[in-house]
Amino acid sequence: MTDLASPDRLNEARTALAEAMALHEQGDLAAAERQYRVALAHGYRAVEILPLLAGLLGRLSRPEDALVAWDELLATEPDHAVALHEKGLTLHWLGRSDAAIAPLERACALDPDNPTALGNLAVVLADVGRNQEALHCFRRALALQPDNLHLRHQVRRLGSGAVPFWHIPMMNDAPRNDAFEAAIKAAIAVAGPDARVLDIGAGSGLLSLMAARAGVRKVVACEMEPLIAEMAQTIVAQNGYAGRVTVHAKPSTELAIGAELDAPADILVSEILSSDLLTEKVLDTFEDAHRRLLAPDAIVIPRAATAMGCLVASDNLADYVFVGDVSGFDLSAFTAFGPQRLPIHGTMTGWQRLSDDQELVRLDLTQKKHDATLARLRIPVTASGRAVGIVQWMHIDLWEGVTFDNHPSGYHDGGWLQVLHSFPEPIEVTAGETLDIAVGHDRITLILMPLESG
Numbered sequence: 001m002t003d004l005a006s007p008d009r010l011n012e013a014r015t016a017l018a019e020a021m022a023l024h025e026q027g028d029l030a031a032a033e034r035q036y037r038v039a040l041a042h043g044y045r046a047v048e049i050l051p052l053l054a055g056l057l058g059r060l061s062r063p064e065d066a067l068v069a070w071d072e073l074l075a076t077e078p079d080h081a082v083a084l085h086e087k088g089l090t091l092h093w094l095g096r097s098d099a100a101i102a103p104l105e106r107a108c109a110l111d112p113d114n115p116t117a118l119g120n121l122a123v124v125l126a127d128v129g130r131n132q133e134a135l136h137c138f139r140r141a142l143a144l145q146p147d148n149l150h151l152r153h154q155v156r157r158l159g160s161g162a163v164p165f166w167h168i169p170m171m172n173d174a175p176r177n178d179a180f181e182a183a184i185k186a187a188i189a190v191a192g193p194d195a196r197v198l199d200i201g202a203g204s205g206l207l208s209l210m211a212a213r214a215g216v217r218k219v220v221a222c223e224m225e226p227l228i229a230e231m232a233q234t235i236v237a238q239n240g241y242a243g244r245v246t247v248h249a250k251p252s253t254e255l256a257i258g259a260e261l262d263a264p265a266d267i268l269v270s271e272i273l274s275s276d277l278l279t280e281k282v283l284d285t286f287e288d289a290h291r292r293l294l295a296p297d298a299i300v301i302p303r304a305a306t307a308m309g310c311l312v313a314s315d316n317l318a319d320y321v322f323v324g325d326v327s328g329f330d331l332s333a334f335t336a337f338g339p340q341r342l343p344i345h346g347t348m349t350g351w352q353r354l355s356d357d358q359e360l361v362r363l364d365l366t367q368k369k370h371d372a373t374l375a376r377l378r379i380p381v382t383a384s385g386r387a388v389g390i391v392q393w394m395h396i397d398l399w400e401g402v403t404f405d406n407h408p409s410g411y412h413d414g415g416w417l418q419v420l421h422s423f424p425e426p427i428e429v430t431a432g433e434t435l436d437i438a439v440g441h442d443r444i445t446l447i448l449m450p451l452e453s454g
């Protein structure tokens with residue numbers, strides 16, 4: 001409502017605004033706010049005053065009040081790009097990131113060439129975990145401002161954050177790649193070029209590319225991490241196989257015959273086993289694929305995976321999993337929170353074996369169903385020492401005569417790590433005796449637990 005009909009009121013409003021702006025410039029923000037509000041109370045030039053007032057309230061660290069001012073402006077000017085942008089930033093500041101997205105998206109739609117708004121939308125999207133959309137916004141902003149180092153940093157940060165640290169060493173692991181390619185070629189030689197290949201967990205698309213290069217006409221791949229799936233599509237196209245390899249950005253459990261696959265697959269290739277054999281969904285994934293996506297006699301690569309291991313002593317690794325007296329205090333109770341599984345890499349080699357290699361758990365991946373298992377394994381102790389746990393590695397069987405493993409004697413810094421499965425507490429063992437271990441899995445983790453020494 002305006003009360004500017006009388007010249008006196010108009011003058012009062014004008015004077016208040018002029019004073020407010022002068023005070024604002026001098027840094028007397030409290031007094032400036034009062035005068036802005038006097039001018040606004042007269043209904044004077046609200047569209048120009050409200051952004052100034054909101055900005056001032058922001059500087060006074062009063063985001064709730066700033067939000068009221070932005071909303072007041074948007075009530076009369078719903079498509080005010082600056083107000084929408086600032087409202088989004090203010091909501092984000094208040095921790096209301098979900099609510100911040102709509103005004104920021106609208107601001108970007110109204111002002112599509114504004115890299116700052118795009119960058120801010122991306123920050124908020126990343127904050128709420130919508131990383132793929134965030135990356136697209138950062139990329140659009142960077143295209144508008146190619147020299148902006150902040151944007152370049154964010155594009156790299158989000159891209160690399162989508163991919164675990166072991167992914168590139170895994171891709172560079174030539175013996176692994178060669179083993180997969182040998183098995184894939186052998187399978188296609190048997191099944192023929194019309195065999196339907198399903199690649200679960202495409203990553204870069206490498207195994208699908210190998211299958212296409214081996215002559216197969218149709219590969220359906222899926223990758224559940226959308227940013228990685230998008231990259232796989234790019235890589236497949238860059239290598240000239242887009243006509244034969246299709247990458248779907250979804251988990252295998254969301255594929256269906258009659259949709260992504262026109263018929264059950266004759267060959268399954270996948271590399272979704274973690275260093276400690278099982279992650280949360282591996283067995284579910286294989287069972288689901290057998291039940292819904294594969295021909296009954298489908299070739300499965302790899303066809304089996306075995307967790308291998310040996311009993312170890314290590315002062316170095318003990319310090320990662322056990323705690324005792326510290327600075328004269330008994331902190332040993334904290335050992336209950338020590339890592340049960342500790343991935344170890346090429347630099348963590350300070351351990352000694354106290355037994356020969358043992359087969360711990362074998363998974364037949366051609367099997368349609370897997371139950372949890374638990375059995376007693378009697379490990380002959382070959383050297384005396386303080387056993388801290390079992391160092392475990394993987395052996396996979398890909399095809400007749402084609403195997404691959406990350407045995408610690410010859411494999412360092414590839415994609416797979418060896419894993420220490422620590423005991424709840426160290427156990428003194430003597431050469432010539434045996435140590436009984438419960439070994440098995442609960443479908444989602446490997447179980448290795450000492451039963452008794454003797």
Ligand SMILES: C[S@@+](CC[C@H](N)C(=O)[O-])C[C@H]1O[C@@H](n2cnc3c(N)ncnc32)[C@H](O)[C@@H]1O
Pocket residue numbers: 170171200201202203204205206207222223224225228250251252253270271272273281285
């Ligand atoms: C170890 S990487 C292997 C990548 C590629 N196949 C290779 O060998 O270079 C496994 C990939 O599988 C994906 N993945 C795991 N389980 C999946 C599933 N059930 N459906 C789709 N993708 C899956 C992960 O996101 C990851 O990118």
